[in-house]
Amino acid sequence: xxxxxxxxxxxxxxxxxxxxxxxxxxxxxxxxxxxxxxxxxxxxxxxxxxxxxxxxxxxxxxxxxxxxxxxxxxxxxxxxxxxxxxxxxxxxxxxxxxxxxxxxxxxxxxxxxxxxxxxxxxxxxxxxxxxxxxxxxxxxxxxx
Numbered sequence: 219x220x221x222x223x224x225x226x227x228x229x230x231x232x233x234x235x236x237x238x239x240x241x242x243x244x245x246x247x248x249x250x251x252x253x254x255x256x257x258x259x260x261x262x263x264x265x266x267x268x269x270x271x272x273x274x275x276x277x278x279x280x281x282x283x284x285x286x287x288x289x290x291x292x293x294x295x296x297x298x299x300x301x302x303x304x305x306x307x308x309x310x311x312x313x314x315x316x317x318x319x320x321x322x323x324x325x326x327x328x329x330x331x332x333x334x335x336x337x338x339x340x341x342x343x344x345x346x347x348x349x350x351x352x353x354x355x356x357x358x359x360x361x362x
Contacts, residue, residue, distance in 0.1 A: 248313055248322075248323050249313040250311070250312045251310075251311055251312075252354075253308065253309045253310075254307075254308055254338070255306040255307055256308060256340055257306055262305045263306055264303060264304060264305060265303060266301070266302065267300075267341070268300055268301075268340070268341040268342070268343070268344040268347070269285075269299050269310065269338060269339065269340055270285055270294055270295040270297070270299070270339040270347060271284065271285040271295070271299070271310070271312060271338055271339075272284040272285070272292065273327060273334050273335070274292045274335050274336075274353060275331070275333050275334070275335070276335060278335070278337065279291060279292050280292060283321070283323060283327045284321070285299050285320050286319045286321060294339055294347060297319040299318070299319050299320055312336075333355075334355075334356045335353035335354060335355050336353060336354040336356060337349065337350075337353045338350045
């Protein structure tokens with residue numbers, strides 16, 4: 219005859235410990251990585267840089283998203299994002315709300331839009347911003 223055993227309390231607690239994190243799991247935030255290079259006076263820029271970002275249509279007269287949510291017609295956002303620039307290189311996660319002045323980037327930003335371009339402004343002093351040209355067309359990753 220087979221002896222029937224019941225799970226011990228510690229086994230039940232251990233099982234519960236594995237289930238709770240799964241129940242509390244949240245959705246992964248939608249962010250898009252962008253890396254670029256900045257030169258100033260013909261030299262790779264080093265130091266703190268201030269950037270403004272907007273996702274615009276191909277003609278640049280409609281904004282789908284901007285880093286602070288203030289750009290609607292392809293215009294410059296109000297607030298810049300502070301980033302470290304090393305030997306001209308910078309990296310940003312668009313939509314990373316842990317950065318000051320960075321709004322969430324929603325996957326719905328790309329719904330029914332196949333012409334999104336990234337428009338960037340740069341400043342060394344967070345006062346005078348220059349728009350970088352040309353706007354960068356987005357590849358398939360943003361639409362995946």
